[in-house]
Amino acid sequence: MVPITYYLLLAAALFCMGMFGVLVRTNALVVFMCVELMLNAANLTFLAFARMHGDGIGHVSAFFVIAVAAAEAAIGLAIVIAVFRSRGTVNVDDIRTMKH
Amino acid sequence: MNVELVLFGAFALLTLLSAGLVILARSPINSAMALVSTFFFLAGIYVLLWAHTVAVVQVLVYAGAIMVLFLFVIMLLNLGESAHRGKPTLSRILGGASAVGLLGVLGITLSRVPAQPANLGPQAQATFGTMASIGQSIFTQWLLPFEAVSLLLLVAMVGAVVVAKSRI
Known part of the structure; x- marks a missing residue:
């Protein structure tokens, strides 16, 4: 039997890799992919704790996270398309109209 | 060495490897394909956690629907390889360092969680x-x-x- 700690550590590593990508990469699409990576790490944590306690609530939460991730991807990609149409770039360094 | 541990090790290694490719690949297409394989290997990990339904939904919704949406947008915008890497500004260096620091803190904390999988009876299994x-x-x-x-x-x-x- 694999200890749950291993799963939790894998989820932590995945989350931190996603966070690294969000903070370091400049392409907005890659930033979105890294957000998906972080959401998956959260899912893995839910499922690991569900297995640890032997109850199915964690699975329900994982379903909801997947649905929210789908909504987030749809809206986020629509925003990326809109920004690309008005600016001609998806580089997050070049999009700073609201930065003051 | 039992089979479960070997499978977990293989899936975990492949997951981390393809997640690394996602954040390091130069072209967004390569990132997206690496992300698809990350989702597949994570589905394998979910099966090891007895979450087979969530694993199937993961493959259907994530590796299927969401990634098709990503690839569609990448091809629609016709993004090639990024011509210039982002400059290593102060905020970027601090961000990367804080991600590594978070990994350290989470690792120390989570390794102290007393965690053995619940012993499910035949009914619950x-x-x-x-x-x-x-x-x-x-x-x-x-x-x-x-x-x-x-x-x-x-x-x-x-x-x-x-x-x-x-x-x-």
């Missing part, structure tokens, strides 16, 4: 993580959140059309 048991708790105990999520998806759908369409 037959129902744990099945579509029937998950559906039952979604449609009884978690009905309100479920309806809220469906409303969220509707709003996201309308919002995506409104935002991406140039003229309505």
Whole structure:
């Protein structure tokens, strides 16, 4: 039997890799992919704790996270398309109209 | 060495490897393909956690629907390799360092969580993580959140059309 700690550590590593990508990469699409990576790490944590306690609530939460991730991807990609149409770039360094 | 541990090790290694490719690949297409393989290997990890229903949904929704959406947008915008790497500004260096620091803190904390998988009896083994048991708790105990999520998806759908369409 694999200890749950291993799963939790894998989820932590995945989350931190996603966070690294969000903070370091400049392409907005890659930033979105890294957000998906972080959401998956959260899912893995839910499922690991569900297995640890032997109850199915964690699975329900994982379903909801997947649905929210789908909504987030749809809206986020629509925003990326809109920004690309008005600016001609998806580089997050070049999009700073609201930065003051 | 039991089979479960070997499978976990293989899936975990491949997951981390393809996640690394996602954040390091130069072209967004390569990132997206690496992300697809990350989702597949994570589905394998979910099966090891007895979450086979969630694993199937992961492959269908994530590796299927969401990644098709990503690839569609990448090809629509016709993004090639990024001509210039982002300059290593102070905020970027601090961000990377804080991600590594968070990994350290999480690692120390999580390794102290007393964690052995629950010993499920034969009764629970037959129902744990099945579509029937998950559906039952979604449609009884978690009905309100479920309806809220469906409303969220509707709003996201309308919002995506409104935002991406140039003229309505």
